[in-house]
Amino acid sequence: MASTIAALRKGDMAAFENLYQALGPKLYAFALRLCGQKEDAEEIVQEVFLKVWERRHLLDEGQNLDGYLYSIARNMVYNRARRRVYEFAFTEYMAATGTGTGCFTEEAVAYRDLVKLLEEACATLPPVRRRVFEMSRLEGKSNSEIAQLLHTSNSNIENHLNKALKFIKERFRDYETAYALLLLVFLPDVSANLPLVAMNA
Structure with missing residues (x-):
């Protein structure tokens, strides 16, 4: 070689x-x-x-x-997955807030800032926990699939995932719209059934 x-x-x-x-x-x-x-x-x-x-x-x-x-x-695969998740979340966020086209640029800038903060928060997670988080939320893998790939138990994967979510939510608790975005990006099964007001509460 x-x-x-x-x-x-x-x-x-x-x-x-x-x-x-x-x-x-x-x-x-x-x-x-x-x-x-x-x-x-x-x-x-x-x-x-x-x-x-x-x-x-x-x-x-x-x-x-x-x-x-x-x-x-x-x-490249992970970056593509991350971009698509963020694009979907932003579209959902704009629809949920009823933001007009005149405010689109301002909202997009604010959104990119939040995405940057989110990525920085993810980067501070322990390596294994960050990997579990990415496999679950960005790659869409189930807990059992992740456990099999990482040669560990489902309960261990659930523990890592719960701690990662708790940590990231805590990092964003001072941002008014960040929690809503966080749910839209990483908890689509929950946010799909919650109004924006409830997510900001």
């Missing part, structure tokens, strides 16, 4: 094509397993190899190239 990386660093297109042929199908299967959408998986594979080519001069001949590509793909 070191020779492949050395060739890539020199801009060897043949080496790049060989890498694509060798790892493309495996990377596609990996992305498909994570995101569940064929079109998304195909796009992610294309984006991964594009990024590798654009950053080929930064590759280290001693690094695990396979692992590097899988890591890029995994991050």
